[in-house]
Amino acid sequence: MFQFIGREEELKGLRTLLNKKSASLVVIKGRRRIGKSRLAEEFGKNFDHTYSFAGLAPTVETTNEHQKKEFLRQMHLQKISTPIKEDGDWGDIFTDLARKCYRGRVLIIIDEISWIGAYDPTFLGKLKTTWDQYFKKNSKLVLILSGSQSTWIEQNIINNTGFLGRISYQLTLQELALSECNQFWKHQKLISPYEKFKLLSVTGGIPRYLEEIQPQLSAEENVRRLCFKPEGLLFNEFEQIFSDLFSKRSNKYKLITQHLVEGPSTADNIASMLERSKGGDLSLYLEDLCTTGFVTRDYTWDIKAGRPSKLSQYRLSDNYVRFYLKWVEPNRNKILSGVSGYLSPAWLTSLGFQFENLVMSKKNRPRLYEKLGIPPGEIVWANPFFQTKTQNRQGCQIDFMILTKFNILYLCEIKFRAKEIDKDIIQEIQQKIDRLSLPRNFSIRPILIHVNGFHESLIESEFFSHIIDFADFLEE
Numbered sequence: 001m002f003q004f005i006g007r008e009e010e011l012k013g014l015r016t017l018l019n020k021k022s023a024s025l026v027v028i029k030g031r032r033r034i035g036k037s038r039l040a041e042e043f044g045k046n047f048d049h050t051y052s053f054a055g056l057a058p059t060v061e062t063t064n065e066h067q068k069k070e071f072l073r074q075m076h077l078q079k080i081s082t083p084i085k086e087d088g089d090w091g092d093i094f095t096d097l098a099r100k101c102y103r104g105r106v107l108i109i110i111d112e113i114s115w116i117g118a119y120d121p122t123f124l125g126k127l128k129t130t131w132d133q134y135f136k137k138n139s140k141l142v143l144i145l146s147g148s149q150s151t152w153i154e155q156n157i158i159n160n161t162g163f164l165g166r167i168s169y170q171l172t173l174q175e176l177a178l179s180e181c182n183q184f185w186k187h188q189k190l191i192s193p194y195e196k197f198k199l200l201s202v203t204g205g206i207p208r209y210l211e212e213i214q215p216q217l218s219a220e221e222n223v224r225r226l227c228f229k230p231e232g233l234l235f236n237e238f239e240q241i242f243s244d245l246f247s248k249r250s251n252k253y254k255l256i257t258q259h260l261v262e263g264p265s266t267a268d269n270i271a272s273m274l275e276r277s278k279g280g281d282l283s284l285y286l287e288d289l290c291t292t293g294f295v296t297r298d299y300t301w302d303i304k305a306g307r308p309s310k311l312s313q314y315r316l317s318d319n320y321v322r323f324y325l326k327w328v329e330p331n332r333n334k335i336l337s338g339v340s341g342y343l344s345p346a347w348l349t350s351l352g353f354q355f356e357n358l359v360m361s362k363k364n365r366p367r368l369y370e371k372l373g374i375p376p377g378e379i380v381w382a383n384p385f386f387q388t389k390t391q392n393r394q395g396c397q398i399d400f401m402i403l404t405k406f407n408i409l410y411l412c413e414i415k416f417r418a419k420e421i422d423k424d425i426i427q428e429i430q431q432k433i434d435r436l437s438l439p440r441n442f443s444i445r446p447i448l449i450h451v452n453g454f455h456e457s458l459i460e461s462e463f464f465s466h467i468i469d470f471a472d473f474l475e476e
Contacts, residue, residue, distance in 0.1 A: 004042050005207065006180030007035065010171060014043045017169060018105075023136040025143050025166050027157055030173030031293040031318070032148040032241045033208035039173065040109045040144050047107040047142075051078050051097070055115030057244060064119035068093065071116070091126040098134035105140040114149035117156065128162045149245055150291045174293075175205030177363035178473040188215040193471035195219045197451055201354035202227065202234070204319035205363065209234065224343050227328050228335055235335070238324045245292055253285055257294065260316035261325045263353065264298065264384070270314065286314060294318040298384045301403060303438055313386060317361075319354045326350060348418055355416040355470075359449055360384070360400055364473055368412075369402075371468050372447065378404045387436065396435040409438075410465070412447040420453040426463045 017024040028036050037054075044050035053074050056067055071093060080100045101108060110116070117123040135141055147153050150172070157163050158170060181200060185191050198219035203209035212233050213222055226234045242250040259265060259273050267286065271278035289295035296317040302309040316322045328335075331342050358364065369376060382402045389395035402410040413429050415421055429446055438444075445465035448454070454467060 004038065005183045006176045007039050007042070010039060010173065011043060013169065013171065014039075015046065017142055018046055020139075020168070022139050023141040023143070024168035025131060025136075025163070026145070027153060027167055027170040028144060028146040028173065029150040029153045029171075030148065031206070032244065033206050033237075034148075034173045034175070034293075035207040036146045036148070036173055037109070037111050038207065040107075040111070040146060043144075044107045044109070046105070048105045049101070050107040050109070051075075051080065051101070052109040052111065054111040055113065057112075058115055058118070058247070062119070064123075067116045067119055089126065090120060090123050091130060094127055094130035095134060098130055101135065101141055102138050103140075104138075106138060107142050107144065108135075109144045109146065111146045112148065113145045114147045114152040114156075118152070124156060124160065125162060128166070131166065148241075148292070150293070151288045154291060172293075174363050175361055176207060176210070177205065177361075177367070178358060179367070179476050180363075181205050181210060182474040182476075184210045184213060185215055191215065193469070193474055194452055196474065197355070197358075197470055198348070198351070199223070200358060201319055201351045202323045204357065205361065206320060209320065220343060223347075227324070228331070228342050230336055234320065234324065235328065238321060238329070246288070249285075252281075253289060256285060256289060256314075257316055257321055258325055260295065260314060261322055264313040264315040264386075266311070266313055290314075294321055300383070300386050301381050301401070303403075303409075303436070303442070308381065311386070311388065313384070315357075315384070316353070317357050319357050322353060322357075352414075352416045355451065356384075356399055356414045359412075359414050359470075359473070367473050368449075368468070371472055372402070372410060372466055374402065374404060374410070378406065380405050393437050394435040396432055398432060407439075407441055408443045408445060410445045410447055412449055414449045416451050418452060420455055421448070421450055421458065422455045423457045423461065425458070426461060429463075 014026070017026070028040065030036055037052075041050070041052070044052075053071055056062055056070050068090070075093075075097065080097060097108070131143065135143055145153070145157060158167065178200070182196070185196060195218070199213055199222055202223055203213070209226075212226055214225075217225070226232045229235060242254060246253045255274060256270060259270055267278040267282070270286070271282055274282065276282055286295065286297070290297050294316070296315045297312050298315055299312045300309045327344070327347055334342055359368065365382065366376070369379065380403045383400070385396075385398040385401040387393065387396040398411050399414040400412040402412070404410075411429070411433065413425070415425065425448065433444060433446070446463060447466050447468065448458070448464050449468045449470070451470045458464065458467065
């Protein structure tokens, strides 16, 4: 098994449960391949016994009986006696499991719980009853319910009145921070930040994808091997994750993500593209994509009113999904027909959005605040900013903007270029600043975040308050 990397804060939070004098019910959710099972297993090192179960991936033929038989099979493999009749229900299964876990420090993991629970409307009720009657009687027991169908978990567990007051801890796993991603190259000190960025533009901070990187190969060779060959892990990954998560409606979700490939978009624009109203099903689809972690909804800020705006844009924040839709899917038939390894040199010209996603990830924002010397307690708002065009003002888009309680605006230009950035960038950012409609008591600090260096004239200009190298995010 690959060395466990990162997740220090998440493990710290879970380990606080070890000090409790009562049993704990935990919910962990997050995108597929994000490391939910691996985190639970690492946490399991603190226990005398760990029992782990996973549901069967859904298919047209899968039934509740299939799920029960598989669960029983996994119980048998972990040496849990199962004197249960073939016609026994989930209540019988859970009760038998509880008998094995009535004392000692025990961890039970039920992974991809939505795959199991979706086939039997009594499943969660039987689990809740067994928790109340048996599981929680062991004060040292922790039960983790985990899954990638975050919407299902929200609706059926977290917001279910049957589990009200029973969940001790809930966790939504995010992508790894860039400093944690860098540990996958820890024995290759001579690989440049730019080459690492090219790979991270495809994998994001997804641990399972990062494990597939072979550092002795170039970024391009790794991308070709993973994405542009029929046997590559990331060639079929998109269809698998969307099929598993969204089932028969996966094509509708795919249409939305395809629209967002070219940049952020409002709900009105998405509705217009799909030729439907922005309420109803479309709102649910967008909410699902945000809950499952593929899309982020960014609210802008009303500077004059001094409060969050009602205006928002949806951004395709998953780097793998964007890369797949932009470069792999259009060439899918070529690759299947034997033209393997196709990777246009033009891919390097379209990585700007991927770069922005990495910098704006919730895991990486604290690093940015640290580099800018902004204490988190001083931050009023931080997000991508956009200003719509009206009769009295021009439209404006800022990659990332931070507002402090002292009325200081940090305007972050996140710029990817294959070559160093020259002085022309100043005019580009000044035009954005000129379009802003600001109160007189506001100050502005322009910030440049780059990958491949900059011309020394940028330092001489003294225009930027800070110039931050992508390599800084990779540091511990």
